[in-house]
Amino acid sequence: MATWRNSGLPRRLILRLALLLFACADVAYAQTANTCLDCHSVQDPPRRVTEEQFARDIHSQKGLNCASCHGGDPTKADLDAMSKAAGFRGKIERSQIPALCGKCHADGAYMRQYNPSLRTDQLSQYKTSVHGKLLEKGDTKVAVCTDCHGVHDLRPVSDTRSKVHPLNVAQTCARCHADAAYMKAYSIPTDQFEKYSTSVHHQAMAARGDLSAPTCTTCHGNHGAAPPGVDSVQNVCSKCHVFQDQMYEKSSHKAAFQSAGLPGCVVCHGNHGITHPTDAKLGTGPAATCMQCHSPGDTCDLARVEMLSGLTRLDSAIKDADHTLSVAESSGMEVSAARLEEDQARDALTKARVTIHSFRKELVDHDIQEGLKIAEKNMLAGKAALADRDYRRRGLGWALVFIFATVIGLFLYIRQIERNAPKT
Ligand code: HEC
Ligand code: HEC
Ligand code: HEC
Ligand code: HEC
Ligand code: HEC
Ligand code: HEC
Ligand code: HEC
Ligand code: HEC
Ligand code: HEC
Incomplete structure (x- = not known):
């Protein structure tokens, strides 16, 4: 009886199948293996990157891996993984970060494969910002992509735990802008966050979860962060306060402020610490804004x-x-x-x-x-x-008097009848 054991053909087939299976497994292993994590999850910070951390990263979720940004070969064991031959580039200097992220994010054709609705202007916008311009000049203390977005557990904007979610943006900017020691070398104030925290805008956003209120990036732009100039402040506010803007357009203040280089709405309301205005703003007390320019009686x-x-x-x-x-x-x-x-x-x-x-x-x-x-x-x-x-009260009063009088009358009348009744 011919069994599969003594038949030469099936035996070869099985061997080949087994080999194929091994090969598949090997390819599968190669695709999921991440020797980078094997070593780096047990290193000390800042070199530690753990599996749980990276699993939260949008890039990991979309199938990218360590080598997508760092080069190298995550399937090789030992230090071969980080060989120059495998294109390993090692630590990415701060000055190189925007270019690294831009390699994919400014490439429309590449990004469309993943998400056609994602913008691809972050790098070009960034280059127009104060951050980007200073980085170009070699100042690495300014914000680069990873300062605002994080790295290795980088979440999409829509995730409420993302550093750039509207509810978290102010904290993200404050890390530098409210740190007087960090910002010492610059001539700008460091009170933006402190003032913003007292504003009606922050109140609406943080206390009431009103995402239509502005945070830092609503007024400054996400990637093109720069202070709005005299001409554009009004545009910033008018995006939301349409009716005040229409009225302001009719005023002679508009032209007068513009030619004097004064920033429109901000002259009377401030920028970061905007509070609820009352009629006292039109008065002459401490809340008044008019008398800094006008004189009594004009x-x-x-x-x-x-x-x-x-x-x-x-x-x-x-x-x-x-x-x-x-x-x-x-x-x-x-x-x-x-x-x-x-x-x-x-x-x-x-x-x-x-x-x-x-x-x-x-x-x-x-x-x-x-x-x-x-x-x-x-x-x-x-x-x-x-x-x-x-x-009606008076009517009721008269009615009561009438009723009272009737009752008394009846009472007297009954007494009279009783008195006149013959004794038994
Ligand atoms: C066998 C363990 C091991 C493997 C595998 C490994 N690394 Fe490393 N990695 C190290 C060690 C140790 C250092 C520090 C080396 C040094 O200082 O020269 C290092 C350094 C680095 C640095 C530079 C950090 C710095 O501060 O300069 C980066 C980035 C890095 N590895 C990424 C990777 C990536 C990406 C992979 C996978 C492609 C990987 N590593 C695979 C152990 C490993
Ligand atoms: C989306 C791009 C990206 C991916 C993916 C990525 N990294 Fe990084 N990694 C960076 C950038 C950018 C820096 C520099 C961060 C900085 O200086 O703020 C960095 C820094 C590092 C450092 C050096 C930290 C230090 O300060 O010395 C190590 C080590 C590292 N990454 C390992 C890994 C490992 C391991 C993986 C995969 C699990 C990985 N990275 C995935 C972009 C990436
Ligand atoms: C000063 C902080 C800051 C810097 C620096 C920054 N981003 Fe952003 N980024 C944001 C904010 C805030 C958002 C969220 C926008 C929103 O709410 O829609 C965002 C959104 C994004 C998005 C989602 C799509 C979009 O445009 O809304 C991508 C992708 C992105 N940034 C990539 C980058 C890259 C690449 C760099 C570096 C070239 C960078 N970012 C630098 C703050 C920053
Ligand atoms: C190798 C290509 C590549 C590199 C390099 C890269 N990214 Fe991405 N990034 C992607 C892809 C692909 C997605 C997923 C897009 C999608 O499907 O929504 C993504 C998603 C994002 C998102 C989430 C966008 C959203 O939906 O809110 C942000 C933010 C982001 N990347 C920032 C960065 C930053 C910052 C860097 C540099 C440290 C960087 N990326 C480097 C390819 C890359
Ligand atoms: C890593 C630190 C850091 C982070 C985070 C950061 N910035 Fe900056 N920013 C700087 C430095 C440094 C400057 C340069 C100061 C100067 O202009 O002289 C600057 C400049 C600016 C300027 C220009 C100020 C001026 O008048 O020149 C604006 C506007 C600005 N940042 C807004 C933001 C906003 C909004 C965020 C958050 C989305 C943010 N920054 C996050 C460090 C940071
Ligand atoms: C309602 C709009 C608005 C919001 C919200 C806002 N800013 Fe501003 N910011 C402005 C305007 C307008 C200017 C400058 C124009 C002026 O006053 O001459 C400015 C100026 C700045 C400057 C330049 C230095 C200075 O103080 O004049 C920095 C830095 C800055 N803002 C950072 C921030 C940060 C960080 C946040 C969030 C905590 C923030 N801004 C929130 C409107 C805003
Ligand atoms: C993204 C939309 C948005 C932008 C931009 C914006 N605001 Fe507001 N503003 C709001 C919201 C929302 C409230 C809260 C209204 C409430 O409390 O019901 C508010 C409240 C105010 C109030 C208080 C109103 C009241 O009745 O108490 C003033 C004043 C004000 N904003 C002025 C400004 C000025 C000046 C600018 C420009 C520098 C500006 N806003 C930019 C959305 C915006
Ligand atoms: C010359 C000073 C001045 C300028 C410029 C100015 N405001 Fe006002 N604003 C006031 C005064 C005064 C009030 C208070 C009115 C009251 O409550 O009696 C007020 C009230 C407001 C309020 C509260 C809601 C309301 O209407 O009572 C908002 C919002 C507001 N202004 C937005 C703006 C915006 C946006 C601009 C720029 C287009 C602007 N303001 C320019 C003086 C000014
Ligand atoms: C930063 C300076 C400044 C502030 C603050 C200011 N004004 Fe004026 N105001 C001017 C100038 C300049 C003119 C234009 C005078 C002209 O056209 O001859 C003007 C014009 C006016 C006019 C005449 C308007 C017209 O169309 O005839 C009135 C009314 C007026 N301001 C009221 C106010 C009130 C009320 C406040 C306070 C809420 C105020 N101003 C705050 C500078 C200011």
């Missing part, structure tokens, strides 16, 4: 006084009407229609505060009058409700 100052008193008048008209409506309401009167109109009066006040940015009293006054009309109407409605209440 035409602009008179316009200021008028605008401020308009706001104050509308504000107190709304409050007074609100008080009257509340009293009416707590006496059980129906005033819901006026309550709805109250919102319109408040909107008019908000609008007037936006219109302030035209710095034209007639435009502000238009909004104020609009609001005053509604507030006055509401006040009348509140007063009418109260009058109605008084009328």
Whole structure:
């Protein structure tokens, strides 16, 4: 009986199959083997790179390995892995990092294979930034790609743990910009983070998780980081504050500030420590911004006084009407229609505060009058409700007197009848 054992053909086939299997396994091993990690996961920092760390890296997840950036051959054991012959380039100097990352990230054709929607302008943008320009001149203290993104556990932007996620950006920049010792050689302030932490913008972002509020890179750009110039500050703010911007466009401040080299919105609001403005900003106290340029009694100052008193008048008209409506309401009167109109009066006040940015009293006054009309109407409605209440109270009083008198009358009448009844 011919078995597979004594048949020459199948035996050779099996041998070949086995060899093929070995070869496949070898290729598979070669593809997944990472001798770099074998050695580097047990080294001391900064040479330690562990498997868990690298597994979190977007590059590792996309199938790239150590050699993609460092060269060398991760399938070779021992120091052969780091041989010059295998293209090993060793430690990457800070000055070389943007070029290394740009090798792939500025190559549109290469990046499209992975993610066609990813931008490929990071390196070209970086070269226009203050960071990039100084690096070019040999200053390696400026931010390079890895300072903002990290290395070896580099996460995609959308990951909330990424150093460049909007919630984490300010901390990432602060590592250098809030470090007075590190920034000593430069002539710029180091209070940006401290001030930003007190701002309405940070509050909206950090406390309320409002990702539509700006962080450092919203105003400075991600890769082209530079301070916005006099001409572009207004554009930075107007991306979000459209209505104030439209009004400011109408003002004579715009041209006057521009020709004096003053940075628009920032003159009155600041840049990093922007706080919630109140009407006091239009006054003459410590929060005031106008008197640094205008003098008491000049035409602009008179316009200021008028605008401020308009706001104050509308504000107190709304409050007074609100008080009257509340009293009416707590006496059980129906005033819901006026309550709805109250919102319109408040909107008019908000609008007037936006219109302030035209710095034209007639435009502000238009909004104020609009609001005053509604507030006055509401006040009348509140007063009418109260009058109605008084009328009803008086009615109730008379009714009570009448009922009381009737009861007394009945009582007296019954007593009379009882007294007149014959004794038994
Ligand atoms: C057999 C262990 C071993 C293997 C395998 C190995 N390395 Fe190394 N690596 C070392 C040691 C030890 C040093 C320090 C050598 C020195 O100072 O000359 C080093 C240095 C380096 C440095 C330079 C660090 C510095 O501060 O100068 C880099 C980068 C590096 N290895 C990357 C790799 C990569 C990438 C691979 C895989 C392709 C790899 N290594 C494979 C042990 C290893
Ligand atoms: C996306 C590119 C990239 C990948 C992938 C990568 N590295 Fe690096 N690696 C760098 C850069 C850039 C630096 C320099 C970091 C710096 O100076 O801020 C570096 C630094 C190092 C250093 C030297 C640290 C020091 O300060 O002396 C070692 C060692 C190293 N890498 C090993 C590895 C190993 C091992 C792997 C794979 C597990 C790997 N790298 C994967 C880009 C990469
Ligand atoms: C000053 C900090 C900083 C530096 C330096 C920096 N980046 Fe970025 N990068 C960011 C921020 C912040 C984002 C997130 C943008 C967002 O929220 O959409 C980002 C996003 C990215 C993205 C995702 C796609 C995109 O453009 O939004 C890539 C890729 C990238 N950076 C690569 C690089 C490379 C390559 C370099 C070096 C040439 C570099 N970055 C230097 C801060 C930086
Ligand atoms: C060998 C090519 C290569 C090199 C070198 C390289 N990258 Fe990447 N990078 C990629 C690829 C591929 C992806 C994945 C893109 C995808 O699929 O979304 C990626 C993804 C990223 C992302 C995530 C983008 C996102 O979706 O938010 C960032 C950030 C990034 N790389 C930064 C860097 C930095 C910083 C360096 C230099 C230290 C660098 N890369 C070096 C190829 C490379
Ligand atoms: C590794 C340290 C480091 C990190 C991180 C860093 N920077 Fe810088 N940055 C510098 C240094 C150093 C300068 C040069 C100072 C100068 O301009 O004289 C600079 C300059 C700047 C300037 C120009 C200032 C001027 O008026 O000349 C801006 C704007 C800036 N950085 C914004 C940012 C933003 C935004 C981030 C975070 C996304 C950031 N930087 C992260 C080190 C850093
Ligand atoms: C709302 C927009 C905005 C935000 C948010 C913002 N900046 Fe600025 N930043 C500006 C403007 C505008 C200027 C300069 C224009 C001026 O005041 O003349 C500036 C100036 C700078 C400068 C130059 C030196 C200086 O202080 O004048 C640095 C550095 C800087 N910012 C870093 C940062 C950092 C770091 C953060 C985050 C913690 C940040 N900025 C957040 C708008 C912003
Ligand atoms: C990315 C959008 C964005 C940019 C850019 C931006 N802001 Fe804001 N701003 C916001 C958000 C969101 C709030 C919070 C509104 C809130 O608290 O409801 C806010 C709040 C404010 C407030 C307080 C408003 C209030 O009623 O308390 C002022 C003032 C302000 N920003 C001025 C500026 C100035 C000046 C600039 C330019 C230097 C600027 N903003 C840039 C989004 C932005
Ligand atoms: C000449 C000073 C001045 C300039 C320039 C200025 N503002 Fe204002 N801004 C004010 C005053 C005053 C208020 C407070 C109004 C109030 O509450 O009575 C205010 C209020 C605000 C508010 C709070 C919301 C509101 O409307 O009450 C925002 C947001 C704002 N300004 C944004 C901007 C933006 C954006 C620019 C640039 C396009 C700008 N401001 C330019 C003086 C200025
Ligand atoms: C940085 C200086 C500066 C600040 C701060 C400033 N102004 Fe002015 N203001 C000017 C200049 C310059 C003009 C233009 C004068 C002219 O055209 O003759 C002007 C014009 C005006 C005008 C006339 C507008 C017109 O179209 O007729 C008014 C009103 C005015 N400012 C009110 C204010 C108020 C209110 C504030 C405070 C919220 C303020 N200004 C803050 C410098 C300033």
